[in-house]
Amino acid sequence: MxxxxxxxxxxxxxxxxxxxxxxxxxxxxxxxxxLKSVEPTGNERKHPKRKVVLLLAYSGKGYYGMQRNAGSSQFKTIEDELVTALIKSGCIPDNHGDDMKKMSFQRCARTDKGVSAAGQVVSLKLWMIEDVMEKINSNLPPQIRVLGLKRVTGGFNSKNSCDARTYSYMLPTVAFSPKDYYTNNSAAFRLEPETLQRVNQLFGSYKGTHNFHNFTSQKAARDPSARRYITEMSCGEPFVRGGAEFAEITVRGQSFMMHQIRKMIGLVIAVVKGYSGDEVLKRSWGEEKVDVPKAPGLGLVLEKVHFDRYNKRFGGDGLHECLEWTEEEQAILAFKEEHIYPSIVETECKEGSMASWMATLPIHDFEATATGAQDKDREQDDEEGNRSDSAL
CATH class of the missing domain: 4.10.910 (30s ribosomal protein s13; domain 2)
Incomplete structure (x- = not known):
C-alpha cells in the first residue's frame, strides 16, 4: 500500500x-x-463585443451605391468608407474588413449609384470602445454620418427583420407640366392644385398588392416575388428651392424591386403629361409586357426603415431598445438640409436631368406591348432596397 x-x-x-x-x-x-488559443487579445481583452445597429445618413452623389463591390476598388461605395472607418476606429479587427460576414454585417436596404439615405440601418458586431460614434464619424467623410447606435438581440438581421421601407423622391414640378410645355423655361413653372390632386389620385392607385413585373427587369409575369405591397404613396405640396419649384413624393412599402419606385413615378408622369390614359396603370399589373418609363435616379432617398414586429417583441422587454429614432430626428433633418437637398437641387438645376428624361417620353409606346424594353433595362444605376422574398 x-x-x-x-x-x-x-x-x-x-x-x-x-x-x-x-x-x-x-x-x-x-x-x-x-486554453491558450481562446485567450482574448487586443481590443477583445479591453472591450466587449456586442450586436448593434447603426443609423446611417449619406449623400450618394459620387458613390456607386451602398454595397461593396469585391475586387472593384475603383468603384467606391458607402460601405467601403464605413468599413474603413470601423477599422481605423478600432471597432472591428483589421483582418475582418474583407469579409464582414465575420462581424455578422447586414444592410437593411441596398441603395445603388447616386441614391442617398437619411435613415439607412446596418447591423453588425462591434467592439464597444469609448465614444464609439464620435470615433467612427471622425474617420468618415462629411457626406456620410453615423447618427445613432442601439443594442439589439444576438440574432438580429437588419434586412430580414425589416417590415417596411419608406423612400422619398424629390423632383421639379415641371415634370407634371403638359407635354407641349417649353422646358427651357422650367424654373418658371408652378404646379396647379388641380394637377397635384390628379397626381395624388394616380399615386393612390398603387396602394395595395399588385404585380409589378413591368416595373423591374428580369421578372416573369407569374413570378410570385413580383407581387409587392404598397401602403402609402403621395406627393406633397410644392416648394421653391434654387429658384425652381420642387415637390417630394413619399412611398412606403414592404419591399421594393430594382427600379420599381422610379418606374412607378415615371408612369404617372407619362399619364399626367398626356402620353397615355389612366388605364395603362391597371394594364401594367397584368401579364402582358408594358413599356414603363423609368424616371431619373436623382432625387431618390431612403428615408426610413421600419421594425414594427421586432419592436413589439423586444422593445419593451427591459433589455433592448425600440428601433425608433425620435431623439435623432433633428440630426437627420439637419443632415438632409446640409448634404442631401442641396445636392439634388444643385444637380437638377445645373444638369436638367428631368427635362432631358422628359424628352425621351415620346419614344415610348404606351398602347402596344413592349418588345424587349424590360430586358434592355438592366443597368445597375439606382436600386431601391431590394429584397428577394415576395410582398404580402
Whole structure:
C-alpha cells in the first residue's frame, strides 16, 4: 500500500508540470494549448463585443451605391468608407474588413449609384470602445454620418427583420407640366392644385398588392416575388428651392424591386403629361409586357426603415431598445438640409436631368406591348432596397 501511494505521488507531479505549461506532450499538454488559443487579445481583452445597429445618413452623389463591390476598388461605395472607418476606429479587427460576414454585417436596404439615405440601418458586431460614434464619424467623410447606435438581440438581421421601407423622391414640378410645355423655361413653372390632386389620385392607385413585373427587369409575369405591397404613396405640396419649384413624393412599402419606385413615378408622369390614359396603370399589373418609363435616379432617398414586429417583441422587454429614432430626428433633418437637398437641387438645376428624361417620353409606346424594353433595362444605376422574398 505504501509503495502504491508513493508511486501515485510520483505520477501526480509530472502531470501538474505539464498542465502548468512546461511544453511536454500528452493529453494535458493538449488541454493547455487549447486554453491558450481562446485567450482574448487586443481590443477583445479591453472591450466587449456586442450586436448593434447603426443609423446611417449619406449623400450618394459620387458613390456607386451602398454595397461593396469585391475586387472593384475603383468603384467606391458607402460601405467601403464605413468599413474603413470601423477599422481605423478600432471597432472591428483589421483582418475582418474583407469579409464582414465575420462581424455578422447586414444592410437593411441596398441603395445603388447616386441614391442617398437619411435613415439607412446596418447591423453588425462591434467592439464597444469609448465614444464609439464620435470615433467612427471622425474617420468618415462629411457626406456620410453615423447618427445613432442601439443594442439589439444576438440574432438580429437588419434586412430580414425589416417590415417596411419608406423612400422619398424629390423632383421639379415641371415634370407634371403638359407635354407641349417649353422646358427651357422650367424654373418658371408652378404646379396647379388641380394637377397635384390628379397626381395624388394616380399615386393612390398603387396602394395595395399588385404585380409589378413591368416595373423591374428580369421578372416573369407569374413570378410570385413580383407581387409587392404598397401602403402609402403621395406627393406633397410644392416648394421653391434654387429658384425652381420642387415637390417630394413619399412611398412606403414592404419591399421594393430594382427600379420599381422610379418606374412607378415615371408612369404617372407619362399619364399626367398626356402620353397615355389612366388605364395603362391597371394594364401594367397584368401579364402582358408594358413599356414603363423609368424616371431619373436623382432625387431618390431612403428615408426610413421600419421594425414594427421586432419592436413589439423586444422593445419593451427591459433589455433592448425600440428601433425608433425620435431623439435623432433633428440630426437627420439637419443632415438632409446640409448634404442631401442641396445636392439634388444643385444637380437638377445645373444638369436638367428631368427635362432631358422628359424628352425621351415620346419614344415610348404606351398602347402596344413592349418588345424587349424590360430586358434592355438592366443597368445597375439606382436600386431601391431590394429584397428577394415576395410582398404580402
Amino acid at each position: 505504501m509503495s502504491e501511494e508513493g508511486s501515485g505521488n510520483m505520477l501526480i507531479k509530472p502531470l501538474k508540470r505539464v498542465e502548468e505549461g512546461n511544453g511536454e506532450s500528452g493529453e494535458n499538454g493538449h488541454i493547455r494549448k487549447k
